[in-house]
Amino acid sequence: MKPTYLTRIPAAEAHIRATGERLTQPRVAMLATLMTADHAISHLDAVDALAKHHPMDRVTVYRVLEWLVTMGIAHRIAGDDRVWRFMLTAAKPNGKANAQHLQHAHFTCNDCGQTFCLDEVSPKLPVKVPAGFKTIDVDLKLRGQCAHCA
Numbered sequence: 001m002k003p004t005y006l007t008r009i010p011a012a013e014a015h016i017r018a019t020g021e022r023l024t025q026p027r028v029a030m031l032a033t034l035m036t037a038d039h040a041i042s043h044l045d046a047v048d049a050l051a052k053h054h055p056m057d058r059v060t061v062y063r064v065l066e067w068l069v070t071m072g073i074a075h076r077i078a079g080d081d082r083v084w085r086f087m088l089t090a091a092k093p094n095g096k097a098n099a100q101h102l103q104h105a106h107f108t109c110n111d112c113g114q115t116f117c118l119d120e121v122s123p124k125l126p127v128k129v130p131a132g133f134k135t136i137d138v139d140l141k142l143r144g145q146c147a148h149c150a
């Protein structure tokens with residue numbers, strides 16, 4: 001069964017508490033929302049999703065999403081439309097969020113346009129680059145049809 005927003009609240013609270021940062025309602029609500037999403041969601045998707053349970057203004061949503069990214073709890077992916085989409089970063093087996101950005105591939109569906117994390121697929125690092133270049137981030141994206149559209 002797909003987890004619902006309300007069933008994710010305790011886990012979201014525990015996750016934020018574990019960071020040692022302040023536990024606030026917007027942070028909990030946003031994280032619980034990301035925990036229920038099976039694909040990356042945009043800032044506006046988040047505003048819409050939250051409207052049902054915990055309405056927040058756009059600026060707050062934006063700030064909370066940025067905070068989750070800074071904390072390594074979520075990460076963002078640039079879409080073809082240049083809109084950032086946010087996704088929960090898979091926790092390590094010990095339950096701790098990755099301090100380092102977890103490198104993994106993303107899959108964008110040509111039909112529905114949704115982007116998914118492929119946590120099991122990672123680009124081989126370090127990637128060889130010419131002398132003088134320094135890689136900070138690697139963005140690997142696959143395209144095709146997702147399981148819902150294939």
Ligand SMILES: [Zn+2]
Binds near residue numbers: 109112113145149
């Ligand atoms: Zn699709």
Ligand SMILES: [Zn+2]
Binds near residue numbers: 075104106116117118
């Ligand atoms: Zn991802």
